[in-house]
Amino acid sequence: MASSWTRxxxxxxxxxxxxxxxxxxxxxxxxxxxxxxxxxxRDLPKKADPGEWNExxxxxxxxxxxxxxxxxxxxxxxxxxxGVDLNAVHTEHLFKWxxxxxxxxxxxxxxxxxxxxxxxxxxxxxxVPASAMAPHFILGSTQREKEIRAFAVPFRYSDHxxxxxxxxxxxxxxxxxxxxxxxxxALERHLDRVREVVLxxxxxPVAWLIAVSRPSRPLPPLVPTTGRDQAREVLSSTLxxxxxxxxxxxxxxxxxxTISGAPQVGLRSWIEGNFFHPFKGARPRGRLMLVELHxxxxxxxxxxxxxxxxxxxxxxTVPPQDAYTPVETRAxxxxxCEVVALSHEFRRARRIESSTDLAAVxxxxxxxxxPGLLFPGYAPVVENHGFLDVxxxxxxxxxxxxxxxxxxxxxDRTALRGCAQSLASGLLNQFGLESIFP
Numbered sequence: 001m002a003s004s005w006t007r008x009x010x011x012x013x014x015x016x017x018x019x020x021x022x023x024x025x026x027x028x029x030x031x032x033x034x035x036x037x038x039x040x041x042r043d044l045p046k047k048a049d050p051g052e053w054n055e056x057x058x059x060x061x062x063x064x065x066x067x068x069x070x071x072x073x074x075x076x077x078x079x080x081x082x083g084v085d086l087n088a089v090h091t092e093h094l095f096k097w098x099x100x101x102x103x104x105x106x107x108x109x110x111x112x113x114x115x116x117x118x119x120x121x122x123x124x125x126x127x128v129p130a131s132a133m134a135p136h137f138i139l140g141s142t143q144r145e146k147e148i149r150a151f152a153v154p155f156r157y158s159d160h161x162x163x164x165x166x167x168x169x170x171x172x173x174x175x176x177x178x179x180x181x182x183x184x185x186a187l188e189r190h191l192d193r194v195r196e197v198v199l200x201x202x203x204x205p206v207a208w209l210i211a212v213s214r215p216s217r218p219l220p221p222l223v224p225t226t227g228r229d230q231a232r233e234v235l236s237s238t239l240x241x242x243x244x245x246x247x248x249x250x251x252x253x254x255x256x257x258t259i260s261g262a263p264q265v266g267l268r269s270w271i272e273g274n275f276f277h278p279f280k281g282a283r284p285r286g287r288l289m290l291v292e293l294h295x296x297x298x299x300x301x302x303x304x305x306x307x308x309x310x311x312x313x314x315x316x317t318v319p320p321q322d323a324y325t326p327v328e329t330r331a332x333x334x335x336x337c338e339v340v341a342l343s344h345e346f347r348r349a350r351r352i353e354s355s356t357d358l359a360a361v362x363x364x365x366x367x368x369x370x371p372g373l374l375f376p377g378y379a380p381v382v383e384n385h386g387f388l389d390v391x392x393x394x395x396x397x398x399x400x401x402x403x404x405x406x407x408x409x410x411x412d413r414t415a416l417r418g419c420a421q422s423l424a425s426g427l428l429n430q431f432g433l434e435s436i437f438p
Contacts, residue, residue: 006070006127007038016223016351021114024072024123028079034159037069042076044084044124045094053138056094057101060128061136062154062161064106065172068130069156074123083121089113094126103137103151108353108409129353132179132216135164135172186298187212187359191402194302195363198290205325207306207364207378209335211423213343213407215297217354225295226350231263231270234293234345242334242341245417252334254303255342258289269294273302291342297352301339305331305362309381312388324379324396325364328388329428333435336360336424340416343407356407360423362400374398380431395432403427 008027009016027038034040045056063069074084091111099105108129115122137151153164153172164172190212198208239256246253263270273289288307292300309326343356366375377396381388403426407419424435 007035008070019114019125021116021121021123024075024114024125025081025116028075028081031079034077035069036066036156036158037063039063039069039071039156039159040075040077040079041071041073042082044073044088045097047093047097054097054101057098058138058154059161060098060106060109060126061102061138062156063128064109064131064136065134065153065164066130066156068128071126071128072123073126074121081121081123084113084124086113086115086122089124101139103139104133106131106136107133108355130217132176132183132354134176135169183214183216183357186214187357187404190214190298190300191359191361194290194300195361198287198302199363199365205306205323205364205367206304206310207325207327207362209301209303209305209332209360209362209427211301211335211339211358211360213299213339213356213358215347215352215354215356216406217352219297219350219352223350225268226270226293228263228265228270230349231272231293232261234342234349235259235261235263235272235291237345238338238342241345241416242338244413245337245341245420246334252330253338254289254331254334255291255338258303259291263293266292268296269298293346297347297350299339299343299346301335301342303331303335303338305335306364307331309388324376324390325366326381326390327362327378327431328381328383329431329433329435330383332362332427333420333424336420336427337417340407340420340423344411344416347407353409355409358405358407358419358423359402360404360427361402362427366398378431380428380433382433391433393432395430397430400427400430 006019008014008019008023011031012023012026014023031038039059048054059071063071075081094111095109098109106128110127111124113122113124135153137153139151153169154161155164191210194210198210239253242255243253258274259272263272270293272291274287288304290300290302294300305328306326309328339358339360343358347356362378364378368375375398377398378400379390379396380394381390403423405419405422408415411419421435428435
């Protein structure tokens with residue numbers, strides 16, 4: 001997917017969105033020289049001669065190892081647009097070379113052509129994202145180099161491409177591990193924070209599904225923050241997407257039954273749900289849901305998945321017998337669909353092109369039912385022909401482990417359902433139950 005925020009957007013002062021040929025013309029006229037994330041190329045990429053590096057793979061890898069950028073073919077170094085022959089543009093060859101000559105593969109690269117209004121001139125734009133998997137190596141081209149798997153690490157410096165030394169490669173690996181650790185820690189911090197918020201009351205025993213999603217690549221710092229209208233549109237579009245993902249589960253729509261469509265301002269975020277109450281006025285009966293849309297692309301989703309089971313007294317809460325915390329399996333599946341839909345729609349609204357990491361967990365206060373007794377655990381409540389019950393063969397764990405999933409860029413309905421299925425299955429499998437979406 002093409003980036004919607006690039007060096008051209010920044011230097012030309014244009015709003016985030018797809019590039020056009022007019023933007024390329026303006027950039028060629030106004031931007032002096034090249035940058036580490038902008039490289040003008042006169043001629044189209046070509047297959048490497050024997051014994052030479054594949055130049056296209058080297059250029060892409062160098063940018064991916066830095067902060068990403070644009071390769072624009074059909075523009076001379078003096079920024080005069082000479083154009084390319086569209087009949088000679090074979091993007092499938094580009095990706096074939098990239099896959100054959102790099103390790104690990106640089107994911108997320110996009111290649112597309114832009115033409116002038118009269119169709120006389122065209123350029124090829126190759127959009128390279130900053131890679132969370134850097135450093136990427138480019139493999140040698142001679143037969144001997146291929147046999148011994150010789151490699152080097154290109155890197156973009158200012159307006160030219162160089163090669164990393166051994167100590168720089170070591171630092172690049174350390175940076176990769178640090179990025180991954182920081183991403184995991186950010187998810188954990190949000191989970192811990194929301195766990196503390198929702199577990200302020202101890203009775204009745206409530207199980208909460210908490211899920212957090214974050215883009216794997218941070219948003220550029222100059223991207224505008226989310227506006228209230230945009231947050232409202234995200235919430236509205238989420239309802240339709242979630243209903244589509246749920247299929248037969250659509251009879252239960254947790255967000256539609258809870259949110260008001262009027263997000264309130266929060267700390268670098270917008271907050272929705274009936275969790276908080278105003279200074280004056282009645283306290284809401286039951287705190288059922290909390291949704292947060294953070295300006296950095298993070299989504300927080302928390303929902304009570306015990307409500308119907310409590311209302312119908314499926315599990316006795318009178319100690320010391322059967323004082324389990326009920327977990328409605330259908331609500332967990334619906335919640336997984338809703339958080340995936342919410343993450344997807346927020347990512348689209350913010351024009352985030354990277355993959356998204358998700359984490360989910362089930363929590364409660366885990367109180368003992370009576371003095372001297374241990375917390376009995378969580379009991380899964382299933383729905384069968386309109387009735388709620390706890391399967392006799394189900395497990396009742398005392399602790400639910402967090403589960404994770406990944407939403408790929410430009411995910412279609414199949415990928416969205418697969419991500420929701422992964423989250424729901426990871427949680428419900430801990431009860432000895434399968435989660436099969438219709």
